[in-house]
Amino acid sequence: MMNVLKDWIFTTDHKKIGLLYLIGSIAAFALAGIMALLMRTELSAMGPTITNNPNDYNVWLYFHGAAMILGFQIPALTGFLANYLIPLQIGARDVAFPRVNALSVWLFYMGIILALMTFVVPNPPDVMWTGYPPYSVLTPGNTALYTFTVLLLGFASILGGVNFLTTITFMRAPGIGWNQLNVFTWCTYGAFILQLIFVPVLGTAVTMIMLDKYVGTHFFDPSAGGDVLIYQNLFWFYSHPAVYVIFLPFIGIVFDIVATFARNRIFNYKAAIYGGIGGIVLLAGEVWIHHLYVTGMPDWLRVGQMVTTLMISVPVGLLFISLIGTLFKGSISFKTPMLYGLSVIFLMLIGGLTGIPLAIVSLDLHVSDTYFIIGHFHYVMAVAGTFSIFGGVYYLYPKFTGRMFNETWGKIGFWLSFIGVNTIFFPMMVVGVTTGMPRRYWDYQQFPEAESFHVVMTVGAAIIALGFIVILINWIHGMFKGAPAGDNPWGSRSLEWTTTSPPLAHGNWEAVPTIKEGWGPYEYGTNKA
Amino acid sequence: MHKFGMTGLSLTSSLIGFMAILMPATGYAKEIADNVKGFDHLWYEVMVDITIIGVIFAAILLYFMIKYRRRGDDDEGSQKPMSTVSAIGWAVIPVFMFLADDLYMAAKGWELYNDYRNVPENSMEIKLEAAMWTWDYTYPNGVKTYNELRVPAGTPIALRMTSRDTLHSHYIPDFRIKEDSMPGRVTYIWFYPQEPGEHVVTCAEYCGLLHSRMAGKIIAMPEAEFTAWYKAEAEKLEQNLASN
Numbered sequence: 083m084m085n086v087l088k089d090w091i092f093t094t095d096h097k098k099i100g101l102l103y104l105i106g107s108i109a110a111f112a113l114a115g116i117m118a119l120l121m122r123t124e125l126s127a128m129g130p131t132i133t134n135n136p137n138d139y140n141v142w143l144y145f146h147g148a149a150m151i152l153g154f155q156i157p158a159l160t161g162f163l164a165n166y167l168i169p170l171q172i173g174a175r176d177v178a179f180p181r182v183n184a185l186s187v188w189l190f191y192m193g194i195i196l197a198l199m200t201f202v203v204p205n206p207p208d209v210m211w212t213g214y215p216p217y218s219v220l221t222p223g224n225t226a227l228y229t230f231t232v233l234l235l236g237f238a239s240i241l242g243g244v245n246f247l248t249t250i251t252f253m254r255a256p257g258i259g260w261n262q263l264n265v266f267t268w269c270t271y272g273a274f275i276l277q278l279i280f281v282p283v284l285g286t287a288v289t290m291i292m293l294d295k296y297v298g299t300h301f302f303d304p305s306a307g308g309d310v311l312i313y314q315n316l317f318w319f320y321s322h323p324a325v326y327v328i329f330l331p332f333i334g335i336v337f338d339i340v341a342t343f344a345r346n347r348i349f350n351y352k353a354a355i356y357g358g359i360g361g362i363v364l365l366a367g368e369v370w371i372h373h374l375y376v377t378g379m380p381d382w383l384r385v386g387q388m389v390t391t392l393m394i395s396v397p398v399g400l401l402f403i404s405l406i407g408t409l410f411k412g413s414i415s416f417k418t419p420m421l422y423g424l425s426v427i428f429l430m431l432i433g434g435l436t437g438i439p440l441a442i443v444s445l446d447l448h449v450s451d452t453y454f455i456i457g458h459f460h461y462v463m464a465v466a467g468t469f470s471i472f473g474g475v476y477y478l479y480p481k482f483t484g485r486m487f488n489e490t491w492g493k494i495g496f497w498l499s500f501i502g503v504n505t506i507f508f509p510m511m512v513v514g515v516t517t518g519m520p521r522r523y524w525d526y527q528q529f530p531e532a533e534s535f536h537v538v539m540t541v542g543a544a545i546i547a548l549g550f551i552v553i554l555i556n557w558i559h560g561m562f563k564g565a566p567a568g569d570n571p572w573g574s575r576s577l578e579w580t581t582t583s584p585p586l587a588h589g590n591w592e593a594v595p596t597i598k599e600g601w602g603p604y605e606y607g608t609n610k611a
Numbered sequence: 612m613h614k615f616g617m618t619g620l621s622l623t624s625s626l627i628g629f630m631a632i633l634m635p636a637t638g639y640a641k642e643i644a645d646n647v648k649g650f651d652h653l654w655y656e657v658m659v660d661i662t663i664i665g666v667i668f669a670a671i672l673l674y675f676m677i678k679y680r681r682r683g684d685d686d687e688g689s690q691k692p693m694s695t696v697s698a699i700g701w702a703v704i705p706v707f708m709f710l711a712d713d714l715y716m717a718a719k720g721w722e723l724y725n726d727y728r729n730v731p732e733n734s735m736e737i738k739l740e741a742a743m744w745t746w747d748y749t750y751p752n753g754v755k756t757y758n759e760l761r762v763p764a765g766t767p768i769a770l771r772m773t774s775r776d777t778l779h780s781h782y783i784p785d786f787r788i789k790e791d792s793m794p795g796r797v798t799y800i801w802f803y804p805q806e807p808g809e810h811v812v813t814c815a816e817y818c819g820l821l822h823s824r825m826a827g828k829i830i831a832m833p834e835a836e837f838t839a840w841y842k843a844e845a846e847k848l849e850q851n852l853a854s855n
Contacts (some may be wrong), residue, residue, distance in 0.1 A: 096777075138823075192724050216777045216778070220777055310793045310796065311793070353701060359708070376780060378793070385721050386723070396706050396709045403701065406672050409672070411679060411688055413679065413687055413688050432665070435665050438660070442716060444721075444724040444727055448650055518782065518813075526823065
């Protein structure tokens with residue numbers, strides 16, 4: 083037992099590190115989910131429901147947002163999936179810097195522990211995941227916890243970025259060219275470029291907050307010559323690209339799932355890679371003002387970034403065409419991972435298209451900061467992202483456990499989640515635009531007509547919770563009792579399925595895989611339909 | 612030939628989009644814009660636009676899912692590698708179509724945005740100072756009210772906004788308008804109450820403990836009633852000043 087523990091703590095194996103990320107991020111997801119359930123219960127009726135203290139609600143909301151984004155989505159995508167998959171997809175024996183990789187995962191755990199201290203310290207942080215000053219400086223809440231959580235997780239991200247960019251660039255097995263990479267690998271490449279460029283900006287911003295609050299500087303204090311909006315500019319200069327740090331890997335894993343279960347080549351691969359991913363990386367840093375549409379930014383800046391924001395639809399549209407086109411003349415099997423993959427396309431359609439009115443500055447003046455925007459970003463990022471992660475876990479499950487999950491319960495868990503998320507997030511958008519109820523409200527007496535919507539949403543949250551319990555039990559049960567999976571249960575052509583399940587602890591393969599001329603991860607079509 | 616036709620169509624439509632962008636910059640309507648109507652109209656158009664796009668994509672997706680479902684366990688897809696020409700076509704044509712739609716909507720959005728930002732000349736300007744957790748209004752004659760803004764129906768109202776402590780956002784859902792108020796900066800909005808009535812004001816930027824209770828109302832009164840109230844308040848104010 084001690085040996086097993088020691089093995090996991092001191093491991094430098096990318097697969098074990100990936101699984102450590104998975105365990106930590108699923109734990110963060112569960113905790114942040116409990117916060118969501120508390121909030122939904124509070125909102126299920128007007129007036130105080132389960133707490134008389136709005137501060138409780140604000141702390142739940144802070145933890146929900148910060149933990150879901152920084153503790154669950156980014157680590158699950160760029161930690162778990164990237165760590166587990168990328169060396170396997172490029173035929174490498176490990177990442178370029180295995181010990182730096184181990185440092186990243188433990189920084190991530192330290193970050194999670196700091197975040198958990200929210201529930202221990204006397205004045206928990208209540209600054210939302212955005213931490214806007216002056217409130218984050220004025221509040222009696224413990225903003226330092228927020229700063230250090232962000233810094234630790236950010237540091238882990240930078241190390242991950244250096245590691246994976248190096249790995250993908252230099253450690254591909256002989257014979258794998260750039261145009262033979264899995265879409266997921268490409269997407270992660272794009273995501274880590276963004277992390278490397280933009281995380282330092284976020285680190286700067288949250289450090290300035292801390293200096294203002296505890297050291298007495300005046301970066302954001304107008305009475306001493308500071309400016310309140312500098313922070314929001316810095317914060318969103320990172321945090322909008324952060325949306326793509328989440329979006330790219332999740333759409334990447336969906337590409338891999340869809341191609342595998344349709345057993346088909348990627349439709350217009352190069353347009354998806356260079357147009358889609360490349361376009362997003364190029365545009366990511368030029369759209370942040372749309373988060374500041376209602377802060378009194380100069381008009382020329384608002385209108386200019388309305389155009390750049392709308393233009394995001396171009397690379398995203400290319401990815402969509404590629405993704406849907408991959409089904410064309412395919413042979414589609416609807417196993418659990420594929421249900422997640424296909425549902426992400428639907429969820430992204432709703433989430434992506436409802437971003438268009440938000441991008442239009444004059445429409446945003448009404449719907450910004452209302453429930454409409456919560457509905458939108460939950461569809462596009464929270465739900466589509468989480469469905470991709472869960473789909474990815476199901477997809478890789480036979481590889482990392484060597485066993486199969488229960489297909490029927492997998493489908494039940496999926497449908498519960500799918501029904502749940504639509505029950506909660508679609509009414510959210512409707513209530514946002516029809517009543518105008520703003521976000522981050524503990525109570526809504528001025529919007530009595532919103533109450534019936536909130537009842538429906540709370541029911542949706544309960545359905546999601548039930549779905550998650552089913553999923554979790556299925557995962558844990560399958561680990562011990564599942565039927566042996568075999569090396570390649572899905573019939574994939576991708577490299578990660580050529581090794582044993584689970585792969586060898588060190589080196590992944592007996593020998594570095596030999597790549598035949600003309601090989602590609604999506605070269606299907608030798609078995610005729 | 613077909614593909615070239617599509618390219619031409621896309622190019623033309625994106626050009627129209629560019630021209631539409633330039634249009635709002637030239638010439639300006641004198642009558643007072645009704646931003647509520649403007650908003651509702653553009654919102655409707657955008658909803659139609661995104662619904663059409665969404666339905667097209669979803670329909671194709673569903674059709675593929677049904678048509679290309681797996682029949683035998685060992686079956687594989689049979690999509691052929693793309694020729695360079697069709698690969699470029701499948702990239703360039705959609706790019707122009709998306710771009711055309713984007714620029715068209717951006718132009719429409721900008722047009723409405725100009726209405727939102729151009730305060731009509733005959734509007735009444737009221738100062739707003741937000742604070743945790745109150746809206747303090749100061750009228751041109753010095754009258755102050757808290758969390759309740761009485762205005763004459765039929766006059767456009769402009770608010771010059773700032774804040775004593777943290778960020779707040781003066782949001783009037785009925786008039787489809789909000790903007791943050793901040794310490795050290797002055798921002799503005801305007802709205803046009805055409806009929807007497809009450810409208811909710813609520814805070815849309817997180818400001819701590821009582822953010823959700825930072826609500827007030829705008830009471831649009833018939834002009835004569837407002838004038839009477841306004842004068843009476845001004846007199847009260849003078850008496851107070853005199854007695855001090």
